[in-house]
Amino acid sequence: MLRTIIWIVLIIIILLLLLRLDYSLGRKSHLKKQVDDEFPLRNSDISLYATGETLFSDLFTDIQNATEHVHVEFYILKDDDISKDFVSLLTKKAEQGVEVRLLLDWVGAHNVTKEMEKDLTRSGVSFAYSNKPKFPYLFYKLNERNHRKITVIDGKTGYMGGFNIGKEYLGEDPKFGFWRDxxxxxxxxxxxxxxxxxxxxxxxxxxxxxxxxxxxxxxxHKGKSQTRFIATNGAYLEDDFVGMIKLAENEIIIGSPYFVLSDQLKQELIAAKKRNVKIRVLLPKKPDHPFVKEAAIPYLDELSKIGIQFNMYTRGFYHAKVICIDDKLCDIGTANFDKRSLYSNYEINCYIHDKEVIKDLKKIVEEDFTTSTKLTQDRINELKSEKKFKIKFATWISHFL
Structure with a gap:
C-alpha cells in the first residue's frame, strides 16, 4: 500500500514538472514571435453600451442591414436561445449572398453544438475555431485563448468590448442575475x-x-473621438497598463471581474498611491469561476492597507473591463486586470481620449459604484481566515485562472 502511494506521488510530481516545462518552453517560443505593434491614433464616432439588451438590439440590426460582408469574432457562443438567434441571423445573411465569417475560441465556444456548426457551414458561413491546442507545447497552447470580441459590418461599422453571446449577458441566468458589461x-x-x-x-x-x-x-470619415486600439497576444499588455497608471495625476478607476496582479502592476499602483492619486477598484461580489476571488484576496489585503478603495458590485455580476485615468484617458476592451489577460489571452482594448465620452462613461461607472459595498479591512481579514487553504492554492495556480 505504501509503495503504491509513493508511486502515485512520484507520478504526480513528474506530471507537474512536465507541465511546468511545457508551459515555460511554450511561452519562450511564443514570446520570440511577438512584436509590440500598435495601431495609430484614429478619429471615430463611439456609442457606449452597458447592457446586453441594448447592445444585441443594435448589433443584430446592423448585421441584418449588412449588404457585403459580416466578420464576427467572439470568445464565447452558447447553446441557448439568444445564441441560436444569432446563428440563425448569420445563416440568413449568408444565404442572401452576404459574405459571413465567424471565428470562435476553441475553449470558450465549447458549448457550440455539431448541429449549430452544420447550420453555419450549410448556409455558406465561413466558420473556424482559433487557438486550437496542438503540439509542441500542448499545455501552454491549451492556455492560450483568443479572448477578443470583434464585429465588422461592411467595413463601416465595428463593435468591440466585453460582451459575448449567451443568455447570461442579457441577465437571464438566475445564477448571476443582472449582467454589467x-x-x-x-x-x-x-x-x-x-x-x-x-x-x-x-x-x-x-x-x-x-x-x-x-x-x-x-x-x-473622420469621427470626433480620438481612439487607439491595442491588440496583445499574451505579451506587452502589462507594459500598456503600467504606462496608463504612470500617467495618473489625480484619480484611477479600475473595473474588472478579476483582480490578480503581476508584481510590476502592483508596484505601479503602490507608486501611484504614494503620489496621492486616488484609486478605486470595482469588482464583482459574486465570482463566476472557482478560485478567482481567493486569488485576489492577498492583493486586496495589501493594497487596501495603503488606502486603495475596493468596492464589491452587488446588483448582479460585474464583467466590465475599464480603466479611467483622470479625465484624459479611459480604456475599454476585453482585457481583465489579471495574469491570464497579461500572459495568456489574446486581447483587444480601445484607448479613448475624448473628454465627453470619458465623462459619459464615468457616469455609468459611478452608478455602478452606488450599487456596490465597500470592502472593509475587517471583511478582508475574515476572508483570509475563512479561505486560508483556498487562497494558498489559488495563488499557486493564479496564472491559469
Whole structure:
C-alpha cells in the first residue's frame, strides 16, 4: 500500500514538472514571435453600451442591414436561445449572398453544438475555431485563448468590448442575475483597425489569406473621438497598463471581474498611491469561476492597507473591463486586470481620449459604484481566515485562472 502511494506521488510530481516545462518552453517560443505593434491614433464616432439588451438590439440590426460582408469574432457562443438567434441571423445573411465569417475560441465556444456548426457551414458561413491546442507545447497552447470580441459590418461599422453571446449577458441566468458589461460601437477611421485585426486572427486560425480587398476597407470619415486600439497576444499588455497608471495625476478607476496582479502592476499602483492619486477598484461580489476571488484576496489585503478603495458590485455580476485615468484617458476592451489577460489571452482594448465620452462613461461607472459595498479591512481579514487553504492554492495556480 505504501509503495503504491509513493508511486502515485512520484507520478504526480513528474506530471507537474512536465507541465511546468511545457508551459515555460511554450511561452519562450511564443514570446520570440511577438512584436509590440500598435495601431495609430484614429478619429471615430463611439456609442457606449452597458447592457446586453441594448447592445444585441443594435448589433443584430446592423448585421441584418449588412449588404457585403459580416466578420464576427467572439470568445464565447452558447447553446441557448439568444445564441441560436444569432446563428440563425448569420445563416440568413449568408444565404442572401452576404459574405459571413465567424471565428470562435476553441475553449470558450465549447458549448457550440455539431448541429449549430452544420447550420453555419450549410448556409455558406465561413466558420473556424482559433487557438486550437496542438503540439509542441500542448499545455501552454491549451492556455492560450483568443479572448477578443470583434464585429465588422461592411467595413463601416465595428463593435468591440466585453460582451459575448449567451443568455447570461442579457441577465437571464438566475445564477448571476443582472449582467454589467461595457461594449463599444464605432464608425469612422477606427473600424479599419478592427477589420485588420479580424483578418489577421482569421489567417492565424485558418491560413486563409483573405487579402485587403477594397470592399473590406472602404473610405471612412473622420469621427470626433480620438481612439487607439491595442491588440496583445499574451505579451506587452502589462507594459500598456503600467504606462496608463504612470500617467495618473489625480484619480484611477479600475473595473474588472478579476483582480490578480503581476508584481510590476502592483508596484505601479503602490507608486501611484504614494503620489496621492486616488484609486478605486470595482469588482464583482459574486465570482463566476472557482478560485478567482481567493486569488485576489492577498492583493486586496495589501493594497487596501495603503488606502486603495475596493468596492464589491452587488446588483448582479460585474464583467466590465475599464480603466479611467483622470479625465484624459479611459480604456475599454476585453482585457481583465489579471495574469491570464497579461500572459495568456489574446486581447483587444480601445484607448479613448475624448473628454465627453470619458465623462459619459464615468457616469455609468459611478452608478455602478452606488450599487456596490465597500470592502472593509475587517471583511478582508475574515476572508483570509475563512479561505486560508483556498487562497494558498489559488495563488499557486493564479496564472491559469
Amino acid at each position: 461595457y461594449h463599444l460601437r464605432l464608425t469612422g477611421e477606427g473600424v479599419a483597425d478592427l477589420q485588420t485585426q479580424f483578418l489577421k486572427d482569421w489567417f492565424d486560425a485558418t491560413k486563409d489569406a483573405v487579402g485587403n480587398r477594397d470592399s473590406y476597407f472602404p473610405p471612412l
